[in-house]
Amino acid sequence: MGNSLSPVIAEVFMENLEEIAFAGVDITIKPRFFKRYVDDIFVVITNGKEDQFLEYLNSLFPEQISFTMEKESNRTLPFLDALVIRHDELVQTTVYRKATQSERYLDFSSHHLHSVFRSVIKGVVDRAEKVCDHEFIQPELQYITETLSKKRIP
Template sequence: MTSFEESALSTSPFQPLCWYRKVDDTFTILDLNHNPAELLDHLIKQHAHIQFTMEVEAQHKLPFLDVSLENSSERIVPTGYRKPIHTDQYIHYLSNHHPQIKQAIVTTLARRAKAICDPAYLLDEIDHPKRTFITLNGYPKQLVNETIATTLQHQNDRLPKPEPTPIRVNIPYQGKISHQISRLLRKTACVDATFYSDKTLKNILRANGRGGSDQTNPNPRGCIYKINCDCGSSYIGETCRPFNIRLKEHKTSVKSALSEHIVNYPNHSIDWKNTEILASNISDWRRRKLWEAINIRRLEPQINRDQGVYLPSAWCVNKDSQTLNISAV
C-alpha cells in the first residue's frame, strides 16, 4: 500500500496538504481550490483491484476512525466519535467476570477520552461513559466516578507492577471462591492465579438456535486428536488450528511420526477417515499440552515418539475408563 500511495501521489494532478493513512482509512486535507472528486477519480484509476470511496466534512465535522474532527476557523478540534449504530453495551456489572476486568473497561474509555479529546470537550465526552455504565450496564455510580477520576488524575503516574511469582496458574473465574483460592495460593505457595471466563451464552448459543457442542463443528480448533493405523497402533497429537489443516499436514509430511511409521511398515495403512477428536476448543496451549500428555498416558499410543509434557507421578490416570478420570494419590 505504501508503494501504491507513493506512485499515486507523485502523479496526482495536485498535492494534498496532508495525507495520513491507518490501514485502509485515509485522512486528507486539500486546498479550497482543489476538487476532492478529481483526486478520488485519479486514485481509482491507479489499480483495477483497489477502489476508494470518499466522505467529506459535513457541518465542518468529519469522523476518522474513532475521532470526530471539527474544522474550526483556527485549528482542527478532535473529540470522541461513535457510529450511530453503536449500542453502548459492554460487560454488564452482574455478569460473571472478574471485577478488575469490569473496572478496566471503564478505565480504558476514560483514557481514550483524555487521549483523543480537546480539553474543552473532555468533560462532555466523559459524561457519555458515565451514563452508559451506570444506566445501561448496571455499574455502581461510585465505582464509575472514582475510576474515571483516578484515571484522569493519575494517568501518567502508574504504580509499578509487583514482581511476578515463579509459578502462575490459570483457573476459571467462579466469583468469591476464586478470590479466596487466589489469596491462598499467593500466601501459602507463592503462586499467582489468573482467571478466565467459563462458558458464556455467547459460546453456548448460536444464531440458528443450536448449541455449540463439538458435534456441530466437524472442524474444531484447539483440539486433541487420535489417528489410527490398521495394525492397531495409534497416534495422539494436538493443534491450535482447525483440525482439517493439521490432518492435511500429517498426510503430506515426510518427517512426522506417522510418515515414519509408514516407511518402517509399508504394508500398513493409516485410517484417515475415522480420526477421533478427544477434546476441542482448548485455546490455552498449556492446557492442550497437558491434555495431550494425559491422553498419551491413558491410551498408550505406539506411534508417538514421546510422552508429551511432564506429568507428576502423583497423578493417577485411569487407563481403563472411556472418559478422562484423574486423581491425586
C-alpha cells in the same frame, strides 16, 4: 479466518500505492495533508479538488482497490473514532460514535472478573483522554459515567 499475512500484505500494498500516488500526482490536486491508518485516509485538499483526487487514486489499481470518500459536513468529519471539527483557524477533536452504536457493555452483575470491568473503564477513559480536546473531555467523561452506570459498573 483470514491469513495471518493479510495485514502485512495490505500494509505493503498501501505503502506502495502511496509512493506511486505521490510520485505521479498532478500538483493542482495534491493534498496539503495526507495521513493513513491501515486503509483509512484523512486528507486536507483544496476545496473542489477532492473528487479529482479520489478519481486519481481509484485509477491507480482499479482491479485491486476502490476508494470511497466522506466529505466534511457542517465543518465536521468523522475519522476512525474521532470527530474532527474545523473552525476558521483551529481544528478540534472529540470522540465519534456512529448512529448505530449500541453502547453494549457487560452488566456488572455478570460473572466476569473485576479486571475485565476495570479494563473496559480504562479503555473508554483512555480513548476520551487521547481523542478529546480540552473543552470536550468533561462532557465525554460524564457520558462515559452515565453509560457505564446503566450497566451498574461502578
